[in-house]
Amino acid sequence: MSKPKVAFFEFTSCEGCQLTVVDSLQTNVELLDAIEIVQFREAMSEKGQDYQIAFIEGSCTRPSDEAVIKRIREQADIVVALGSCADLGGINAIRNYQDLDDVRHYVYGDKADWYETYPARPISAVVPVDAAIPGCPIDRNEFIAAVKEVLQGRMPQIPDYPLCIECKLKGNVCVYLRGKTCLGPITRAGCDAICPTYGDSCEGCRGMVSSPNFEYMRIVLEEHGLDFEEARAKMTMFLNYQMMELEQEAANDNAKA
Amino acid sequence: MTMQKLKVDVHHVTRVEGHGNIVVDVENGELKQCELQIVETPRFFEAMLRGRHYMDSSHITSRICGICAVGHATTSLRATEKALGVTPSEQTVLLRKLNFHGEILDSHILHVYMLVAPDFLGVGSVIPLAQSAPDVVLRALRMKKLSGDICATLSGRHTHPIAMTVGGFTHYPTNDQLYQLRERLDAVRADVEATVALIQTLRVPDFERDTEYIALHKEDEYCFIDGEIASTDGGTWPVERYREVTNETMVPHSSAKHTANQRQSYMVGALARFNVNHDKLHPKAQAAATALGLKAKCTNSYMNSVAQVVEIAHCIEESIEILDTLLERGVEPEEPAPATRLSGEGVGSCEVPRGILFHNYVIEEGVVVGANCVIPTGQNLANIEADMRSLVPSILDQPQEDITKALEMLVRAYDPCISCSAHMLDVEFV
Numbered sequence: 001m002s003k004p005k006v007a008f009f010e011f012t013s014c015e016g017c018q019l020t021v022v023d024s025l026q027t028n029v030e031l032l033d034a035i036e037i038v039q040f041r042e043a044m045s046e047k048g049q050d051y052q053i054a055f056i057e058g059s060c061t062r063p064s065d066e067a068v069i070k071r072i073r074e075q076a077d078i079v080v081a082l083g084s085c086a087d088l089g090g091i092n093a094i095r096n097y098q099d100l101d102d103v104r105h106y107v108y109g110d111k112a113d114w115y116e117t118y119p120a121r122p123i124s125a126v127v128p129v130d131a132a133i134p135g136c137p138i139d140r141n142e143f144i145a146a147v148k149e150v151l152q153g154r155m156p157q158i159p160d161y162p163l164c165i166e167c168k169l170k171g172n173v174c175v176y177l178r179g180k181t182c183l184g185p186i187t188r189a190g191c192d193a194i195c196p197t198y199g200d201s202c203e204g205c206r207g208m209v210s211s212p213n214f215e216y217m218r219i220v221l222e223e224h225g226l227d228f229e230e231a232r233a234k235m236t237m238f239l240n241y242q243m244m245e246l247e248q249e250a251a252n253d254n255a256k257a
Numbered sequence: 258m259t260m261q262k263l264k265v266d267v268h269h270v271t272r273v274e275g276h277g278n279i280v281v282d283v284e285n286g287e288l289k290q291c292e293l294q295i296v297e298t299p300r301f302f303e304a305m306l307r308g309r310h311y312m313d314s315s316h317i318t319s320r321i322c323g324i325c326a327v328g329h330a331t332t333s334l335r336a337t338e339k340a341l342g343v344t345p346s347e348q349t350v351l352l353r354k355l356n357f358h359g360e361i362l363d364s365h366i367l368h369v370y371m372l373v374a375p376d377f378l379g380v381g382s383v384i385p386l387a388q389s390a391p392d393v394v395l396r397a398l399r400m401k402k403l404s405g406d407i408c409a410t411l412s413g414r415h416t417h418p419i420a421m422t423v424g425g426f427t428h429y430p431t432n433d434q435l436y437q438l439r440e441r442l443d444a445v446r447a448d449v450e451a452t453v454a455l456i457q458t459l460r461v462p463d464f465e466r467d468t469e470y471i472a473l474h475k476e477d478e479y480c481f482i483d484g485e486i487a488s489t490d491g492g493t494w495p496v497e498r499y500r501e502v503t504n505e506t507m508v509p510h511s512s513a514k515h516t517a518n519q520r521q522s523y524m525v526g527a528l529a530r531f532n533v534n535h536d537k538l539h540p541k542a543q544a545a546a547t548a549l550g551l552k553a554k555c556t557n558s559y560m561n562s563v564a565q566v567v568e569i570a571h572c573i574e575e576s577i578e579i580l581d582t583l584l585e586r587g588v589e590p591e592e593p594a595p596a597t598r599l600s601g602e603g604v605g606s607c608e609v610p611r612g613i614l615f616h617n618y619v620i621e622e623g624v625v626v627g628a629n630c631v632i633p634t635g636q637n638l639a640n641i642e643a644d645m646r647s648l649v650p651s652i653l654d655q656p657q658e659d660i661t662k663a664l665e666m667l668v669r670a671y672d673p674c675i676s677c678s679a680h681m682l683d684v685e686f687v
Contacts (some may be wrong), residue, residue: 006372011298012298012300012324013323014320014322014326014416015322015323015324016320016322016323016324016326016416016417017323018323019324019416020322020416021499022367023402023405023415024369025398025403026398026402026405027402029387029398032384032387037384040382042457043267043371043382043384044375044381044382044383044384044475045375045381045382045385046382048379061296063296063298065298067330084413089318091305091317092301093301093304093620094317095304095305096303098304098305098307098308100303103301103304103305104301104304106303106304106307107299107301107303107304108507109507114507114509114512115512117298117299117301132340136320136339136417136599137323137414138419152378194414195413195418195419197413197428198412198413198419198420198427198428199419199420199426199427199428200413200419200420200422200427200428203316207271226403230310231309233309233310233313237316237317
């Protein structure tokens with residue numbers, strides 16, 4: 001049986017997830033025996049077009065990238081979103097709640113029109129995506145596990161319970177008890193609670209669980225001293241695209257009622 | 258016969274970070290067009306920082322780049338600390354320096370072994386080398402893993418660091434972990450020697466073009482964090498006056514801005530640091546430079562990869578020295594140094610793997626209201642194009658395939674980090 005052909009692509013991103021892929025090979029070199037990488041621009045010159053599995057890093061932030069993403073979808077049997085930018089819109093979507101014209105002129109001044117852009121979107125907003133490996137960056141063990149699942153014909157299962165569960169199992173002192181705020185209660189587990197373990201708080205980079213109580217999350221944040229704007233900022237470092245969708249849904253529901 | 262007509266269009270240069278195209282157009286033996294087009298999407302980080310709490314800045318800006326995340330975080334923290342009057346402890350300075358060395362090593366090893374070496378060994382990537390030269394690949398992976406583990410021990414992970422915060426750290430390594438790193442660094446010295454021996458066998462293309470080299474400089478060390486801006490053309494500037502050096506302008510074919518100081522262009526990165534600060538290198542790194550035929554002032558841009566190897570030797574030795582100091586004094590968990598005010602402006606500057614980086618923030622009542630980042634690759638773009646314009650006429654007698662390869666290798670030698678640089682502009686703070 002020939003090895004499945006795999007290609008990596010990136011749109012608006014820091015390429016840190018693909019770098020994590022390279023790093024994951026440090027301890028899993030045998031993976032190269034199981035797959036054939038035909039395209040990985042950051043690491044190799046060859047550009048094979050006959051891949052079955054496509055990993056896409058990065059958000060879609062300009063019209064001209066849509067056709068490229070659609071071509072990848074047409075070619076690949078399986079499309080996997082790699083990391084927060086591809087999965088959620090990620091950090092790129094911070095600017096979605098800012099005035100786009102102002103953003104463009106702030107950075108590029110009177111030359112703003114030279115560079116095309118529009119609000120950042122996850123890959124699933126452009127084409128159907130079969131699976132996602134969340135995180136900023138992805139967790140290298142989760143990546144390896146996901147590749148093994150895909151090779152066995154299964155879709156990788158990402159935890160759908162809050163990070164708090166993992167953090168408790170890890171034996172960490174609750175971030176709130178350390179006098180900081182944390183998005184653990186609404187964020188998907190699966191990262192081994194790495195940020196609270198290293199003394200920081202969860203910033204939500206893996207996305208929200210499927211039924212987040214984000215209104216109550218906001219109340220908890222406000223109870224811990226964050227005003228409305230600060231609470232919103234806290235919740236929109238990685239989650240702004242999801243937040244804006246939820247707010248839109250709520251607005252639509254209100255309009256119906 | 259010299260080629261009268263030549264069109265090179267390398268769409269999306271490979272084995273570099275980010276998206277760039279090389280476009281060369283020769284008509285009747287005359288160079289009409291010679292550009293490194295930056296087609297990366299604009300990133301807008303400076304705009305996205307506005308309205309955010311100052312504690313968020315380093316976490317957001319580390320996401321500019323997966324390869325130099327620690328460099329962006331460190332530079333960001335220095336900008337915030339200067340703006341808010343924060344003085345980090347001696348221990349924090351030592352831990353940050355060690356973390357920074359971990360990233361310089363990680364990035365240089367990635368570039369030298371995985372992105373550049375395939376050119377010299379006639380393969381398209383490092384993957385076939387796993388079959389033909391497994392010891393070389395295993396060595397690269399071993400060295401890279403150690404570098405990443407330095408960052409993971411100090412800040413949770415290399416991409417993107419967690420425990421680095423304004424005024425210090427939120428997590429501390431145990432002395433036992435530091436001791437283990439010390440042992441592994443000692444063992445990896447043999448790999449550094451093997452790396453120097455390998456690079457000695459590679460023939461670096463002959464190419465000379467004098468330019469201005471710019472790097473951070475300190476009197477008492479080979480500078481990576483803080484210091485003042487220095488030029489091989491003479492002159493020093495405090496980092497707060499970076500705009501007088503960078504003089505950014507925009508060009509239509511690039512979403513990253515171009516820069517120029519005392520000439521049409523300048524170069525930053527490992528070769529520039531070597532040219533400015535070579536006498537501050539560790540003796541073992543100076544010996545590596547001699548063995549590799551690297552002498553200041555070196556004006557062959559292809560030698561940037563060789564200068565990276567010299568810096569690998571330096572950072573391994575200096576990391577061991579820092580670890581000895583840390584182990585001797587013992588690492589004590591401490592609260593981050595506090596902000597002494599909530600409003601102010603600050604400029605942070607570091608020598609990240611690809612060269613000098615600036616972050617400049619204005620903070621009002623704890624909220625970022627203005628931000629400007631000037632990235633190394635942006636500063637190198639005009640110099641890369643000047644190199645291309647100088648190189649192309651001298652190699653027009655070669656087959657197009659060879660010309661294309663020479664140009665790709667030239668761009669790659671700069672180790673460009675394009676997704677970093679695609680969002681630069683001189684911003685006037687209101």
